[in-house]
Amino acid sequence: MRKQQKFMENFIHGVFLLLGLVTVGCVLLITVYLVLSGIPGIRRIGVFSFLFRSTWESTAKEPVFGILPFILTSIYGTAGAILFGVPIGFLTAVYLAKLAPPKIKAIVESAVSLLAGIPSVVYGLVGMLILVPGIRKLFSVPDGASLLAAIIVLAVMILPSIIKVSVTALEAVPQEYEDASLALGATPIETYFRVSAPAAKSGIAAAVVLGVGRAIGEAMAVMMVSGNVPNMPGLFQSVRFLTTAVASEMSYSSAGSLQRQALFSIALVLYLFILMINAALNFFLKRSKT
Numbered sequence: 001m002r003k004q005q006k007f008m009e010n011f012i013h014g015v016f017l018l019l020g021l022v023t024v025g026c027v028l029l030i031t032v033y034l035v036l037s038g039i040p041g042i043r044r045i046g047v048f049s050f051l052f053r054s055t056w057e058s059t060a061k062e063p064v065f066g067i068l069p070f071i072l073t074s075i076y077g078t079a080g081a082i083l084f085g086v087p088i089g090f091l092t093a094v095y096l097a098k099l100a101p102p103k104i105k106a107i108v109e110s111a112v113s114l115l116a117g118i119p120s121v122v123y124g125l126v127g128m129l130i131l132v133p134g135i136r137k138l139f140s141v142p143d144g145a146s147l148l149a150a151i152i153v154l155a156v157m158i159l160p161s162i163i164k165v166s167v168t169a170l171e172a173v174p175q176e177y178e179d180a181s182l183a184l185g186a187t188p189i190e191t192y193f194r195v196s197a198p199a200a201k202s203g204i205a206a207a208v209v210l211g212v213g214r215a216i217g218e219a220m221a222v223m224m225v226s227g228n229v230p231n232m233p234g235l236f237q238s239v240r241f242l243t244t245a246v247a248s249e250m251s252y253s254s255a256g257s258l259q260r261q262a263l264f265s266i267a268l269v270l271y272l273f274i275l276m277i278n279a280a281l282n283f284f285l286k287r288s289k290t
Helices: 002-045 047-052 068-099 102-117 120-139 147-171 175-183 188-199 201-217 220-226 242-252 258-289
Strands: none
Touching: 002 047, 002 258, 047 068, 047 258, 068 102, 068 147, 068 188, 068 201, 068 220, 068 242, 068 258, 102 147, 120 147, 120 220, 147 201, 147 220, 175 188, 188 201, 201 258, 220 242, 242 258
16 A cells, blocks of 8 residues: 555656656747747847847838837836736735625636636727727827837736735735734734735735736737837837737748848847846845845
8 A cells, every 4th residue: 555655656746747847848948949049130130239229120121120129118018017017916915815805805806817818919909999099088199009008908917917826825824923913903904014915925026927927928919009119118109019029020021031030039038038037036035035
């Protein structure tokens, strides 16, 4: 009997190890492919010209490939989405985990789950039909398809990830922590924000990381509401993100052309950009634990 149990434990351990190796292998395969596909374009264009030139004219007679507007737009768009989405998501998670009555909690959690399951193109369609005209009328601008519209759409799209993971982290805080805080005379609100939230900060930080990944990697919804024009970023300016630059031109770029190589180089820059953000967040998380 013990031999069978040991065999099953070793078998299950081997299955999990294999799945973990498959995941690592997929990451390495993507990394190698992007490096091999992206380096030739950067070499032909030049690192400085590719990263810091503000003009992108891939179909001109003498094409110019400068992705500085795309980089800045992705940074501003992600930062704006996090600035709006994280506070709303965190406060909603605190309410659901600690304050909401069971019926309201069930309704709101169902709505959050529904938001998580809505396809990106639906977000983009709603934003294009409602948000873009609303921005145009409210701010009296020529075109509502802008960086602001993209930020709002991204902020809504990252809410489900932030709320669900943060609720799980807050509910995992031991009840003894809150009981001790209340016994010392703290109010429930003080307990939730000064005891429960700090105790769940690792889970909340993981929620923020997921939100950042969703915001950076989104393409379709952003393309539909941002205008998809390679301008330098402005709040009411039509802009193009790194993801939308690849998605919008890959379909008509010819194989082996410099344009196609430049698009793979954009994908490599985007990949490195995400890696740096994740590494920085993990560094600060580990530093806060020490």
